[in-house]
Amino acid sequence: METPVILKTNYKGNIKEYFAIPAGKLHTDLGVINLDELHAKSFGDTIRSHLGAEFVIQKPKAPDFFKYAKRTGAPMMPKDIGIIISNTGLCSSDHVLDAGTGSGILAIYLGGIAKKVVTYEIREEFMEVARRNIALAGLTNIELRHGDIAVEIQGLDEKFDLITLDTMDASKVIPHVPRVIYPGGYLATYSPFFEQAKEIRGAIDKTGFTEVTTIEIIEREISFTDRGTRPSTSRVGHTGFITIARY
Ligand SMILES: C[S@@+](CC[C@H](N)C(=O)[O-])C[C@H]1O[C@@H](n2cnc3c(N)ncnc32)[C@H](O)[C@@H]1O
Structure with a gap:
């Protein structure tokens, strides 16, 4: 089982976030994120969508x-x-x-x-x-x-x-x-x-x-x-x- 992540970004003053499993592609309003790239990253790092939006990678908690x-x-x-x-x-x-x-x-x-x-x-x-x-x-x-x-x-x-x-x-x-x-x-x-x-x-x-x-x-x-x-x-x-x- 892969560890899920929260991908969070501030878009024009609004926080947008996604819950994702690190495999395949995630289509968001702010572009496509290649989730396979997550394997080389740690919590706290960032990942970019193909449109350049930057998301912080967070560890999911119970909420x-x-x-x-x-x-x-x-x-x-x-x-x-x-x-x-x-x-x-x-x-x-x-x-x-x-x-x-x-x-x-x-x-x-x-x-x-x-x-x-x-x-x-x-x-x-x-x-x-x-x-x-x-x-x-x-x-x-x-x-x-x-x-x-x-x-x-x-x-x-x-x-x-x-x-x-x-x-x-x-x-x-x-x-x-x-x-x-x-x-x-x-x-x-x-x-x-x-x-x-x-x-x-x-x-x-x-x-x-x-x-x-x-x-x-x-x-x-x-x-x-x-x-x-x-x-x-x-x-x-x-x-x-x-x-x-x-x-
Ligand atoms: C309201 S839900 C529980 C939600 C859970 N506490 C949560 O936070 O996700 C009630 C669940 O109890 C199960 N259930 C009902 N009667 C049961 C019983 N006698 N023994 C075991 N499970 C039961 C139902 O199938 C249902 O999935």
Whole structure:
């Protein structure tokens, strides 16, 4: 697998960027870039299109995979991923259990920090996309497994510091979490609807967690224009509710 790159240029005051795999030709508004030339270059070097536009070569980070990786469905947004990471204190010795993998975006963020991430996806056809995204991210500590987490969790003989559930049936998985979570470990669930969040809270209440909280993260970008400075009028609305519980 080739390492992907971000190619970035400033064109008349606007930043233009492309996510590319170093092979073949990339056709851009600013000319054709011969991507084979990337093999002789390093991050921070520049590459020119046939029209002379100069692009800086950057190493992609997790937010670039959120923006550019192929998707099988809606990935979790960075604002929601961030709150899971900060509220669970995810660190480099942690083992994480994640489901469903989806496009693998949450798994990629988690894998960049944790020691190991095991991620389950029920739909085999989605696994190929996730597998490629994870490989492009260069992460070898993410193990992608096929299966229904509600069933698979019952046969696991591993333990985890953090369990992330981004599936509609998360409440069915929760009763089995105590068997596979380290004492003091965290469960983090993502639910787009109030009804689902309520089901999750019900399951958590019956399972003996402590420090339970359900939150929604509202992100406001500030726009700076000649007319003035204010919260942007176009913004991300509701995404989901995050429930975090400690065992
Ligand atoms: C919203 S997506 C997850 C997105 C992912 N967190 C990301 O950031 O890319 C939900 C995924 O869970 C999978 N899924 C649903 N129920 C599942 C289950 N019981 N076990 C495993 N995967 C499941 C779906 O097929 C879908 O790909």
